[in-house]
Amino acid sequence: MNLLEVDGLVKHFPIREGAVLRRTVGQVHAVDGVSLTLAPGETLGLVGEAGCGKSTLARCIAGLHPVTAGKVSFDGQDITNLSRSAMRPFRRDIQVMFQDPYGSLNPRRRVGSIIADPLVIHGVGTPGERRRAVSELMERVGLDPGHHNRFPAEFSGGQRQRIGVARALALKPRLIICDEPVSALDVSIQAQILNLLKDLQNDLGLTYLFIAHDLSVVRHVSDRIAVMYLGRVAELARADELYEHPRHPYSDALLAATAVADPDVADRRARVVLTGDVPSPVDPPSGCRFHPRCPRAREVCAIRQPALEGTTHLTACHFPIGPDSPMGPDFPIGPDSPTRPDDERPYGEGGAGWR
Structure with missing residues (x-):
């Protein structure tokens, strides 16, 4: 049985105006019909550009944002829009690691009390047992237990993120939502934190x-990766499959933008350039939301929303990349893409598209 199931989750934020008589004039479509599953012991990567709805989705799963529509189930139980008291037992099993190690820790409190906060809030153990638990947690994440009396400002960025890991582990959770936990760290420190998370997963x-x-x-x-674009999942597959054979043009563009250590491999890799800006989530494009920037787009892409289809490799695209594509395996990508009949520019340049 899956540990986590997300079915058709929607989260819209109302846009209101007026000083006295406030009225809703629009909606921000932050998350628009996302379905995911997560098995026990698995790691699901969720990637996409800034503003695509990744963090909003995570906060909805954790119960930090109310859900507009859809369903979130944890270990077979519906936890969608539970009250604070009803959600409290699930807080022990679902913890969050936040992005900014500098902003996620209270600078006025000592790290020992920060790590012990979950234990205090949930009434776990005596004061002496909590002190011992804090020491064990600090040692497990690679920190000196003797530094429990220091303030966050006395630690480096990587050490602060280890404090965040220790706090997330305090209640022995089953699911940890890691919200870009290494994006604010140096590359060498990123590797250390990623290795720590992997070791903790294997041990616990x-x-x-x-x-x-x-x-x-x-x-x-x-283990698997879901690629999000403008509030929807564009592609979902095993990590090795997605890296070797991306099927959605957006995933292909993201992979083309990643750094490669081997210069020979980098020279051989096809260059994919996306033109135009990301559309506004207040007024998202009709049909496929990626079509204004997609070099493979056709008129149907602006009319009909593609379903996320497949067996183990799911893709939401009318014309996916691959040998079974309606356009064929050698359909050109990038500057050599076919042009629109009434325009000499490659489709997508300047963010234009059929609407």
Whole structure:
């Protein structure tokens, strides 16, 4: 049985105006019909550009945002829009690691009390047992237990993120939502934190929802990867399959933008350039939301929303990349893409598209 199931989750934020008589004049379509599953002990990577809805989706799963529509189930139980008191037992099993190690820790409190907060809030153990638990947690994440009396400002960025890991582990959760936990760290420190998370998963049987905007980061920690674009999942596949054979043009563009250590490989890799800006989530494009920037787009892409289809490799695209594509395996991508009949520019340049 899956540990986490997300079915058709929708989260819209109302746009209101007026000083006295406030009225709703629009909606921000942050998440628009996302369905995911997460098995026990698995790591699901969630990637996409900034503003695509990754963090909003994570907060809805954790119960930090109310859900507009859809359903979230944890271990077979519906936890959608539970009250604070009803959600409290699930807080022990679902914890969050936040992005900014500098902003996620209270600078006025000592790290020992920060790590012990979950234990105090949930009434776990005596004061002496909590002190011992804090020491054990600090040692497990690679920190000196003797530094429990220091303030966050006395630690480096990587050490602060380890404090965040220790706090997330305090209640022995089953699912940890990692919201871009290494994006604010140096590359060498990123590797240390990723290795720590992997070791903890192996030792404690943890399940991760790992959010990032860099595909090269999630490749080393994820079993499966979901690619989001403007509130929807564009592609979902096993990590190795997605890296070797991306089927959605957006995934292909993200992979083309990742850094490659081998210069020979980088020279041989096809260059994919996306033109135009990301559309506004207040007024998203009709049909496929990626079509204004997609070099493979055709008129049907602006009319009909593609379904997320497949067996193990799911793609939401009318004309996916691959040998079974309606356009054929050698359909050109990038500057050599076919042009629109009434325009000499490649389709998507300047953000134009059929609407």
